[in-house]
Amino acid sequence: MSITYKDEAGIAGMRAACRLASEVLDFLTPHIQPGVTTLEIDRLSAEYMKQQGTRSATIGYQPPGYPPYPGHLCTSINHVVCHGIPNDKPLKKGDILNVDVTVITPEGWYGDNSRMFLIGGEAACSVQARRLTQVTFEAMWKGIVMVKPGVRLGDIGHAIQTYAEGNGYSVVREFCGHGIGQRFHEEPQVLHYGRPGTLEELKPGMTFTIEPMINAGKRDIKEMGDGWTIVTRDRSLSAQWEHTVLVTPTGYEVLTLSAGSPPLPSFVTTTAC
Ligand code: MF3
Ligand code: CO
Ligand code: CO
16 A cells, blocks of 8 residues: 545544544543553553544554554553553553553544653653653654655654764664554654655655654664564663654644643744644
8 A cells, every 4th residue: 555645634534533642641641650550551541532432543453463462552661662562560660651542533543642651750760761751752853843845754764863873872673653544554654764865755645653762772672472562672771752743735733732742842843834
């Protein structure tokens, strides 16, 4: 399948789906505390999606070569890079947690986003954990602010890679952002590293995610025996943030925003242009 360009109706469908995906994270935020299990967070998200009239895109999701994914969302703690499966282990003070939520609306549109959580608050987490989380957030936004027609995907990847590596971190290569619409993972692939002036040219109506996975140590990863969970090979901490964005005629619109979205980095002047 190829890239889909959304018309006004498609853009309206994506705006709605993405806002709802962001609101799931808003709803979960006060519940994400030391002592709570990721399975409980999963259960709460399922209830909330039901109230919204959406459903989880991840539960039962089965790309070729994978077992069906068992969670309503992904919960990736500390050295888990992505696709962590909710379990019955309580969160601990000082953990860093990524919660990745993808919803499907009744009209069939997908909204995909994730945020990091510092368990027990900033004071409970190490300087390194806080810095990695913040640099990864900024790296995602370094990619977002590049988005406008005529720019290429390689420019976005380069901006993210330069920022992450400039801060002493590494970029995971095996997983990337993706086109999204009435399917979860569409073309194009949105790499979080790359060379300026290469790869697909952005055009209005494209919708895709930017979701860098940044490691405090080396970039190498390995898959756990459950067929889903990805961890850093050197067991260093890993962080990730994700937004879904629309390419507008003059720039970008970040679609996965809601009341609880964290404040923008200082170098970002707008969420839509
Ligand atoms: N939400 C993830 C992404 O950003 C994909 C998760 S697939 C799952 O693309 F099956 F692991 F949930
Ligand atoms: Co996601
Ligand atoms: Co995604």
